[in-house]
Amino acid sequence: MHIDIIETMPQLSRLEENWNAVYDADDEAQVYLSWQWLSGWLSCIPGPWFILAAKERDAADLPYAGFLPLRLQTTIEKADVFGDIRMAGNFAADYTGLVCRTEAENRVIPAFARTIKQMSWTRLHLDNIRMSERRWRLLTACFPKAGFHATNVDKVNFEKIDNSLCPYAPLPDDWNSFLDQLSANTRQKIRRLLKQVEASSEYRITVATPETFERDLKTLLGFWDTKWRARKADRIDGLIRTNSAMLTRSFQSGLVYLPTFWHGERPVAALATLMEPRKRTFSFYMTGRDETFVGPPAGMLLHAYSIRHAIERGFVEYDFLRGNEPYKYSFGCKERKIYSIVLETRSGRNLGGRIDPRCIPDLLEQATELHRKGKAGDAEAGYRRILEVRPKHADALHRLGQLLAAKPDLAGAKRAFRALTTVRPDAAKAWQCLGQVCERLDQHEEALRHYIEFVRLQTDSPDAFVAVAQCMVKLGRMAEINAALLAAIEPANGASVRKWRDWRSVPDRQATRGQAISA
Structure with a gap:
């Protein structure tokens, strides 16, 4: 396989048609690897990024068969410099990985790994990789124990939530069929909540438009800040900036569904979901609510409202993304497992002894x-x-x-x-x-x-x-x-x-x- 390195936005823009063709043909592709989401994200992140693009041979008219988006980070520690290669979607994407035509994966994925091994880095972070075990083995087999040390990344947080487990709900053709697959208690609760809001003059749900998006996003991030600042104090401001930039660019690309739940003129909760029309998936990204509000459970209400909207528009999956919080399974979820490891050179220094x-x-x-x-x-x-x-x-x-x-x-x-x-x-x-x-x-x-x-x-x-x-x-x-x-x-x-x-x-x-x- 021939590997080209894409590292500028004009280069990436020219790949849109080729990328979409590979993405559509890849059963394992997901929203964070879509050209729409990724091009928006890469345009606003600091630091260098690059994409490995694979084709059968070096020919200008030959389309690419696979893409692997990566980013570079460099740290100075103990009077030396160390290079880290990370997945390009970190630190905004719940899932990372690659896109590839299935018939070419046996050639493309090892070629990606061989190219990475020729670069200058100390640590390769394969974090939040969503792919089949078959592809995972093809990727990691090229980094043998003799030359690299592999460390599994523990994804269980302080609340005992395992963020390597990712619940998702397959969506049927109609809303009632979806409700019928839930427990009787959950089904009745969802129907009661939606009826309570839609028949009431006290409550309402609005969906962000170009005119209201800035306001609604500010509401969402404000709630999220209030909930998490005490626990994430050293990182909260950076996370808010990252989430704001990513969601704004994604909304501009038509990828964000953002309903807000109101009590009169008071917003009490908001929920942001990434819509992916090519794969027909909804991916719940983040939510926030006014913790002082006493009334209908806003989280369940907004999820139910979003799922019904997705079904009505022909979407086939509602993905709760990372974390096995119990409430997610009440929506009839199955689950996936994602991979996270760090590969480090045995020498503890950059391959080749130099920086990228x-x-x-x-x-x-x-x-x-x-x-x-x-x-x-x-x-x-x-x-x-x-x-x-x-x-x-x-x-x-x-x-x-x-x-x-x-x-x-x-x-x-x-x-x-x-x-x-x-x-x-x-x-x-x-x-x-x-x-x-x-x-x-x-x-x-x-x-x-x-x-x-x-x-x-x-x-x-x-x-x-x-x-x-x-x-x-x-x-x-x-x-x-x-x-x-x-x-x-x-x-x-x-x-x-x-x-x-x-x-x-x-x-x-x-x-x-x-x-x-x-x-």
């Missing part, structure tokens, strides 16, 4: 923040790992030079700044930094040459002129100061140059100018 170049922007940002916080060892590791794969990376060279100069490792700083001047010969700051390091090394002749370049590139900087003059004073070349400065600025025509020439034209200042500058 796609991680450079993220790694530079991390290293710079660590540098700012005074964590020089970790920051230096980040800069050096970038330079291993991009020796001419200007920002990494500059920041590494600054860090080494502060240690002080002046010889190392000089090497970094010298390399920077070859990469960015037009950057005045690079010449200034190189001159300063040489000066600290008492290499004043060399420092002078670099300062003169600094002056040539930044003729309006007083610091440049002062640096040249002070360096010449240290060399004892007082009489040459004026000539050196004028030679440095001769090609320029800026206001500062004209001012300099005017100053030079005053005879009685000529004799004392060097001293004035050095002062």
